[in-house]
């Protein structure tokens with residue numbers, strides 16, 4: 401983006417201050433998608449060895465979390481002591497699908513860079529267990545015991561707790577230069593089960609993805625689930641006989657998510673919106689009305705723009721830019737808001753880190769040419785950190801960035 405000074409400052413901070421042995425509670429998932437993903441991207445985009453060394457040190461510190469009877473990692477780690485445990489709020493000591501199912505992309509690159517297969521083995525073991533286990537109606541529930549390897553509850557969601565597991569199946573396939581056939585098969589069968597059981601059409605004609613609680617549908621869609629427009633879109637090409645069907649589904653979901661924005665006073669979308677009791681794409685509960693600068697709707701605009709070049713996606717993105725400037729801009733940066741339906745906003749005094757790494761990055765890409773981080777060469781991890789496609793047909797020199805400097809200077 402030309403922010404050379406900011407980059408130098410951030411690099412200096414990482415070099416001198418990033419403490420990888422800090423004692424305290426850290427989420428394995430968040431450390432992976434934000435720190436491992438961020439450091440990997442920084443290395444691949446710049447070739448600076450410091451980032452590579454940092455990420456390899458960090459990768460090693462994550463391994464103790466996998467010491468469970470099944471190899472399914474626990475959710476919380478202490479990087480200093482190497483101990484790990486399950487979230488207190490997750491029932492019966494279970495691990496969460498969107499957490500242990502969102503390690504694959506980064507761990508494949510950790511093995512690529514270190515030459516140590518252990519990271520790949522860890523994530524392939526998770527994959528194998530998930531592939532083998534019986535699934536209700538072909539669906540993947542959100543909670544699994546790392547001890548018994550069985551589902552703990554039958555709650556299925558494309559929003560929080562489930563979301564990025566599905567995203568990482570299709571992205572694993574794409575990042576493998578389309579060689580990872582297992583990921584491809586698992587993705588398309590999961591998507592088929594989602595379409596059969598969760599995808600709904602409202603009386604007003606809006607397509608949405610409901611949640612599933614032991615066979616009963618909850619007609620609610622979280623802001624988080626709005627990433628699925630983009631996900632279904634990027635998976636369309638590799639299902640030739642259903643390509644148009646998936647492109648249509650992706651466009652419909654993205655349209656619904658845009659509706660959740662355009663039906664609010666601020667033109668920003670709520671944390672969750674419902675399709676029951678006569679409402680459509682609107683939050684009914686007070687507790688669902690907040691917006692914390694989340695990226696998912698804009699993320700889908702970006703992918704749909706790249707896939708279709710329909711100008712409406714840039715128009716919708718610009719509406720979001722204007723709404724962010726009007727309602728979220730504060731002296732110190734940008735803030736979340738407590739109620740998207742109130743025309744006088746109340747700020748929550750928080751700028752989440754995904755606002756920079758995802759929301760603004762996806763907006764920047766939405767208004768950039770397609771050859772900036774082209775989707776054929778790069779896959780974005782779930783925190784929008786770009787990782788290069790691993791080309792199997794050329795031997796990589798693991799000490800150098802994967803020919804990315806040329807891509808960047810172009």
Ligand code: DMJ
Nearest residue numbers: 564624694695754782783
């Ligand atoms: C991000 O941290 C990631 O995208 C994650 O997968 C879920 N969503 C948040 C931002 O909303």
